[in-house]
Amino acid sequence: MTVKRISSPHTGSIGAFRRGPRRALALVGTLGVSAFVTSCASGAELDTMKPKGPTADDLHNLIVPVFIVAGVVLALVIGGTILMIRKFGVKEYTEVDFPEQIHGNTRLEIGWTIVPAMILAVVAVFTVSVLQTQNKYHKDQALSVVVVGQQWWWEYRYYDGGFDPAKNYDLGIDVRLNEIQNHKGKTEKHPVIVTATQLVVPVGTEIDLYITSRDVNHSHWIPALNGKRDAIPGRIQPWKIEADDPGVYFGQCTEFCGLSHSRMRMQVVAMTDADFQTWWAQQKAPATATTPEGQAWLDQQKAITAGTFNSKVDPSKVLAAPTASAADRGMAIFRGQCTRCHLATGINEDIYTGEAQQVSKAAPNLTHFSSRTTYAGGIFNLYNPDGTVNRPQLEAWLRNPPKEKPAYAVGERGMPNLQLSEPQINDLVEYLLSTGTKPAAEIITKTEVE
Ligand code: HEC
């Protein structure tokens, strides 16, 4: 009776093994092949196995030998199991087949404890050494970028002469960062360039990144250039990237962060040093109106804000908003309708409060918007592959943003529908297109998203 009770659960499992070595093999094979095929899909933007810079190379050089060792172990275990089944499996189970019950084999047990421990120890030596290089920073490096995640886009803040979280803090737009930093003994430092979605870097240079978030947890990941780094509100996490060659490297937020998490993408655009210097100079320059009429109006508006021109004292001298140029009409609409969220240096810094009407207190900086090729978390193309402007998409975005990209707009997460009229949309599009230099054709085609 007792024997039966012990043996009956075994009957099932032995039976399954006996029936299925071929089937098990087929299953393992299919899974393996499909994993291999999907991981090697050609042109996959987020391919983790194609490093394009020294930091990513370090990771690759670690992961490949570890995979090989793991593969050998897997082969031994699976092979051993199949061998056992073949050698000791029985066709028809009878109680006589029940194997002799033994307990303990000191040599074997010590062996299978020591061998894996040694394998792991060797892997640990290499892992720790790679971690050490990954975490080594050039303090006060020339180019540092503070990376801020928010629902659902990435901001890149460039600091000239380096950013050191131990020494610097940033007033104004960085309200959320300030709250978390202890100001004592720190100097105020402002970024010279603020941009969104596209991180432009020179090739062959290690770029220090300081990653944080203004709302919930996100994770910054450019697989060709380095691994993932979490963006956590209240923390600044150091990271770094370096690209060997000019090109475009795609990324994606990899920490679930709400409704449009999958639409929180980004791209690193790596340029030659000369191209980067040109980009840098263009980005640093403030935006201007496109005609003297528009600029005169803009200057007067700023004088009114500054209190150097009193419109009540001199009502006859008050200039009417520009009418001739669509871009300048759009600029005037921008100052009126968009300032509660967006900053465009040169256009509305006098009236921008530094706190966008958002949970994150930030919206993308639009100073040189048309020098980027994708927007709204890198899901839309500003230009078509032939270099012409993708106007219908930009118009659709201004017409009803939450329809184009799901957002909890009433909860101040994402751009709301501003009920703009068609003429307003037209003027705003012209204005937005006048804000920057169109990137090189190659960048346009390489950053193209589906
Ligand atoms: C209540 C805040 C708010 C207002 C007002 C607002 N926006 Fe936005 N806007 C946002 C947010 C937030 C985003 C980022 C949306 C995303 O990527 O999910 C955004 C994104 C954009 C983008 C894409 C920028 C990029 O690089 O991704 C453009 C262009 C834009 N807004 C134009 C405008 C214009 C023009 C106006 C005024 C008519 C305006 N916005 C008013 C909050 C606002």
Ligand SMILES: [Cu+2]
């Ligand atoms: Cu995110």
